Amino acid sequence: MELALYGPDGFFVTGAGPAAHFRTSVHASPVFAAALLRQLAALDAALGHPARLDVVDVGAGRGELLHALLAQATPDLAARLHPVAVERATRPDDLPPEIGWRAEIPERITGLLLATEWLDNVPLDVAVLSPTGWHHLLVNPTTGEETPGPALSPTDAAWLTHWWPLPSRPHGWGRVEIGRARDEAWADAVGRVERGLALAVDYGHLRQSRPSDGTLTGYRDGRQVPPVPDGSCDVTAHVAMDSVASAGERVARCAYSLVSQREALRALGADGGRPPLSLAARDPAGYLRALAAASAAAELTDPAGLGGHLWLRQPVGVALDPLVAR
Incomplete structure (x- = not known):
């Protein structure tokens, strides 16, 4: 990476x-x-x-x-x-x-x-769950082929245990980013x-x-x-x-x-928020500017x-x- x-x-x-x-x-x-x-x-x-x-x-x-x-x-x-x-x-x-x-x-x-x-x-490193526990994920940089690599170091395993808790995960559950x-x-x-x-x-x-x-x-x-x-x-x-x-x-x-x-x-x-329609009557150009700004802000604040x-x-x-x- x-x-x-x-x-x-x-x-x-x-x-x-x-x-x-x-x-x-x-x-x-x-x-x-x-x-x-x-x-x-x-x-x-x-x-x-x-x-x-x-x-x-x-x-x-x-x-x-x-x-x-x-x-x-x-x-x-x-x-x-x-x-x-x-x-x-x-x-x-x-x-x-x-x-x-x-x-x-x-x-x-x-x-x-x-x-x-x-x-x-x-x-960062990615970890995958195998039958023998969590291992680093190795990726072929040309083909993208993925294979399990070495087991996690104690430091990485400690991070995973604390910040990405696993007890409720079923065996075979996918991957995590460390x-x-x-x-x-x-x-x-x-x-x-x-x-x-x-x-x-x-x-x-x-x-x-x-x-x-x-x-x-x-x-x-x-x-x-x-x-x-x-x-x-x-x-x-x-x-x-x-x-x-x-x-x-x-x-x-x-x-x-x-x-x-x-x-x-x-x-x-x-x-x-949409500008008030009353602004369009008083200041049409200002209304259009405010409408454009509101549209831009709506994109930036869209929770999805x-x-x-x-x-x-x-x-x-x-x-x-x-x-x-x-």
Whole structure:
């Protein structure tokens, strides 16, 4: 999975970038960036409006989100923003010069650490149940043929026992994704925030409702495809968000919050509600703009789609109001 996604010919290193293959909240609408900007403004106030406010986007694609945040920020905020895209691909030629580009997360961050659909692409191992117990799944990177491999290590087995409980599973029950690598990646990222907020937005699941046969899949050209790890497609799996949150909490030493994207965006003013018809009479052009924004927000808050994503907010050294729907 590591080579398929991030190797020399990996999916995220070559080609046109994620937007050419699948639709994320970042690509769906500027409404998403506008909501994040409201969160950023609240964080800026809580930090006392520092002279430099870091915004680090991990798994930044081609920098689309940072570009949108800069475009929508007020002049005062934009002048103090220090945006950095973290991505292993080569810097895009058309990226604004004020946006930094690097392959690794900065060591020290004061501000906002963003991870929108990054954790689902942090490589992990898959385990399958055989008559002799749980084993790693081996996959032929050319044909996609699957075979059971070595037994799980004690560390992986412990993660599985705690975060993906098995007693109620019948013998022969399918496969699971071992999220320990994601826990470690998120804990490392949170540990780089000196003061601010670490925010992960991703599709995921919780311990009480883990999927019965895992979630590993592939995407290419807007279509779901078999997850053959040959570099030709995205290979992704949903995130065990409660496990990730627990790992970050041990580093941040602050309580976290975990809500759906629908709840989060509504709390940040993007509710998807239709504008009043009275506006059409007073301001027809304004009504059409509001209607378009409501349509975009509706896509982002649809609980059967992007609205079902989970928002993990992990503050570090700062007090933030909870996200409460208006």
